[in-house]
Amino acid sequence: MTCAQAISALYRTLLAHYGPQHWWPSRSGMRWEIAAGAVLTQNCAWGNVEKAIDNLGGKAFLPPEHVLAMPDDSLREAIRPAGFFRQKCAYIKNMARFFIAHEHECLHSEDTIDWRNRLLAINGVGPETADSILLYAFNKPIFVIDAYTRRVAKRHLGLDIAQYDALQQVFMDALPRDVYVFQEYHALIVALCKESCRKSGCGALCAKL
DNA sequence: AGCCAGGACTGAG
């Protein structure tokens, strides 16, 4: 079995086992909330991010103009549960400026790579954050690599590639250029890792992997 | 009590 076939096979196995995830929890349904969440979740448990999001309006998530206008002290207090609150305060304001200026433009652009580069130019946005925003907030066809993906790639696919872009390319070359597939695949990898973590063995599924 | 969680930035070699 080729590497590409193994990547496709793993996707089918995970999808059959866990079912569609319809991922990126967002209560308000705003693209902006997804992007802010992507920054807040940097090296931090999602449960802590939810507290921060609740503090920023939860279901009625505050629009970027409002967050940008908040005094740093207030914004820091709101996002404190997500950790690194001093830097994340600045990062989120950078992201708010991007949304105010470019949300509509980015949404209707076909040039994903161009917008990926623009996101990467923002202080506080690295490859994973940029790709998460493009894939889940803007529905662009790009594959997200994170710590979970690296673990699964190494463990179940024998892929030990250090460079972010290189590993991303392997997945993208192996799969159809399909937003839905990219969204589900990443979500399914997270589902697998969370479950293995809880049960300290992965049970029935691991036998198939 | 420590380790880690859906990273990114900076500086050094």
Added chain:
DNA sequence: CTCAGTCATGGC
């Protein structure tokens, strides 16, 4: 490019 140090909270 690779690597360590830094940033901070909450859950287990």
